[in-house]
Amino acid sequence: MMTIHELANYSGISIRMLHYYDRIDLLKPCCIEPNGYRKYNEESLRRLQQIMFYKEMDLPLKKIKEIMNQPLFNQKAAIKNQKDFLIAKRNRLTKLIEQMEQILEGNNEMDFKVFEHNELEEVFRSRIMQLDEGYQQALINQYGSIDALIARMTKNKAKITESAIKYYGSVDKYIESLKQAPLPKEGMGKLQLKLDGIVKKIAAYKGEDVSKPEIQKLVNEWKETFKMILEQDDISETFRRIYHSYMNRQEIIKIMDEIYGGGSSVFVGKAMKYNDRDMPAIK
Known part of the structure; x- marks a missing residue:
């Protein structure tokens, strides 16, 4: 156990700042003794270390607390x-430092590739890290890892640049827009995980008649869960577009199929379409 003075000396964080962390519910003492002394334990140290890691990523205290x-x-x-994020940042800085060292050694060859900025990748990673744990797990379940998701998101940089300039005026403005965009509400991750589980269950019936009651019961469960995510009672138009994509869009x-097995996308799409069989076909 440590007093607040001992923690300040050990961590290098001022007593004033530790008081502030307590006041905003970011780092509370594990107990307060009758004489008013704040005490911190090993768990407090781990939490403080994590706070300091986040600060190294330039996240504001409000966001760290969230x-x-x-x-x-x-x-x-x-x-x-955090480690993955900082490694990506370190690699970029290493390239910049190497370029500076070459210039200092008299190499005047200009290489502007070193300035190709990975800020977009860093912003994507930062945004993903700010999602609640359940939401992150849903993404990992779907793509295998956070790195795989980011690689997919940034795969076609030329297309991203073109769209950013077209709709935002510049890549920098697009990045600023990403930074300021609201995050999904807390709890959405659990719903995403539930959707993922339902799709897996539907895909497990591949080869069977999509009209089977067990399959249609799962589709109805999927729809009810999706309604909670969208916070809408009527999702019919979105539902149709989703199953149309599952059956017709090759990239989807x-x-x-990579996630749920070969033939899964079309099968799930057909199961959904059967559920929506009384509706007119989407154009």
């Missing part, structure tokens, strides 16, 4: 994501 006070916050998973079919 992340760390989530009910499903997982310290080890957070550290893994490829992703779905």
Whole structure:
């Protein structure tokens, strides 16, 4: 156990700042003694270390508090994501430093590739890390890892640049827009995980008649869950577009089949279409 003075000396964080962390519910003492002394234990140290990691990523205290006070916050998973983020940032800085060293050594060859900025990748990673634990797990279940998701998101940089300039005026403005965009509400991750599980169950029936009651019951469960995510009672138009994509869009079919097995995308799409059989076909 440590007093607040001992913690300040050990961590290098001022007593004033530790008082502030307590006041905003970011780092509370594990107990307060009758004489008013705040005491901190090993868990307090781990939490403070995590706060300092997030500060190294230039996240504001308000956002750090939102992340760390989530009910499903997982310290080890957070550290893994923080490590990945900082490694990506370090690699970019290493390239810049190497370029500077070459210039200082008299190499005047200009290489502007070193300035190709990975800020977009860093912003995507930062945004994903700010999602609640359940939402992150849903993405990992779908894409295999956070790195795989980011690689997919940034795969076609030329197309991203073109769209950013077209709709935002510049890549920088697009990045700023991403930084300011609201995050999904807390709890959405659990719903995403539930959707993922339902799709897996539907795909497990591949080869059977999509009209089977067990399959249609799962489709109805999927629809009810999706309504909660969209916070809408009528999702009919969105539902049709989703199953149409599952059956016809090759990029969607490829992703779905990679996740749930060959033929899954079309089968799930057909099961959904059967559920919506009384509706007119989408154009």
